Amino acid sequence: MFLFQLPEVVLYHIMSYLEYKSLSRLSQVCKTIYHFANRDAVWRKIAKELINTGITRQGADVYPHIPLKDRVKVSQNWCHGICRKEVMLKWRINLLPWIQLDGDVLYLSQAADIGAYHLRPDTGKLQRSPMALFSGHLEDVCRFAVTDTHLVSGGSDGKILVHHRRNGFSMEYSGHNQEVNCLDCRGGLIVSGSRDRTARIWTLSSNCPRDTIPMNDRVWSVAISPTQSSFVTGTACCANFSPLRIWDVERCELLCCLGSEFRRGAGVLDIVYESPVQLLTCGYDTYIRSWDLRLSPRKCVMEWEEPHDSALYCIQTDGNHMIASGSSYYGVIRTWDKRQTRCLENCQRGRCCNLLQRQPAEFCLTIQDLSPRTMPQDYLT
Structure with missing residues (x-):
């Protein structure tokens, strides 16, 4: 009996015992095996266990239009640091931009403006x-957030602007007394934090704050829970309380504090929800921390330390095993596998280290192509 005379269910079961190298070799035997072994069903189990494949632990697929086999290639190239770099955009400015990719449109802040650039998925090039x-x-x-219909931005002038993405209509909110360091927008709800030591709650339908919460410390980061019932604030940790606090959205009451051993000045600079019960944070104390909100008391379950003892300004996750962090040490971006304590790889952000000295510099937005098929959502730096 030939192998492919077996029922497909049996073939899937046989291939489930193979790792990615063996599957790749098997697909080179003949055209029939090649087409069968390239199916997503064959690679799903492998993709779920690797970083940066778009398959979350809950089984959700972030990039359904890209074959899983290609994404496994990307994951392996991430782990081994194999990539080609291409400059997408250059400009002369003193400040490092905030960027966000939404589908095939890249939003990028340059000084007081935010530009929307069309990104071609086939070439990875910008207009x-x-x-x-x-x-x-x-x-x-300072920061902006993109939703399905709006773009919400906060600036050093203390203003919060809500732009409608389709008709270009803009609304100015009364904002804060000092610069808006952070904001998040989810489901028509906006939460902002400022250097003026307050956090404010807004709605897209009104330009007046619904609630103002005194924080007694500078607010560096905020994040709204996926359930929209609570939000987290990260402060500068210059006062005598934990810099991480969870607040009730409706009552604006403090629900709990996270951690009690932060040293003075260990401000939290970025917060990311992986799920309603899992939280990632980073900041001046050079650590990435994972928090489990189901535990009582809620506590840190894992932490990763920046090797060069440098402040971490931003983090992102694929919802599975991968974390990407950005530090101030020569503009380094590091990738981490949450199952390991040491980082996988790091890459330099061109000449962005000049930002630390506040000198005029030419910055480059680069895209890293880690596989024959470009997947911009994962390579933007």
Whole structure:
């Protein structure tokens, strides 16, 4: 009996015992095996166990249009640091931009403006000029968030601007007394944090704050829970309380504090929800921490330390095993596997280290192509 005279269910079961190298070799035997072994069903189990494949632990698929076999290749190239770098955009500016990719549109802040650039998935190249420009701030944009319908930005001028992505209509919110360091927007709810030591709750339908919460410390980061029932604030940790606190959205009451052993000045600079019960944080104390909100008391279950003892300004996760972090040490981006304590690889962000000295510099937005098929959501730096 030939192998492919067996029922497909039996073939899937046989291939489930193979790791990615053996499957790749098997697919080179003949055209029939090649087409069968390239099916997503064959690679799903492997993809779920690897980093940066778009398959979450809950089984959700972030990139359903890209074959799983290609994503496994990407994951292996991530782990081995194999990539080609191509400059997408250059500009002369003093500040490092905030960027966010939404489908095939890249939103990128440059000084007081936010440009929307069309990104071609086949080549990974940007348009030379933005397809839309969102402006209105008098000073630099500190942070922005993109939703299905709106773009919400906070700036050094204390303003919060809500731009409608389709018709270009903008609304100015009264904002804060000092620069808006952070904000998050989810389901029509906006939470902002400022250097003026307050956090404010807004709605997209009103330009007046619904609630203002005194924080007694500078607010560096905020994140709204996926359930929209609570939000987390990260402060500068200059006062005598934990910099990480969870608040009730409706009552604006403090629900709990996370951690009690933060040293003074260990401010939290970025917060990311992996799920309603899992949280990732990073900051000045050089650690990435994972928090389990189901435990009582809620506590840190895992931490990863930046090797060069450098402050971590931003983090992102694929919802599975991968974490990417950005530090101030020569503009290094590191990738981490949550099952390991040491980082996998690191890459330099061009000449962005000049940001630390506040000198005029030419910055490059680069895209890293880690596989024959470009997947921009994963390679943007």
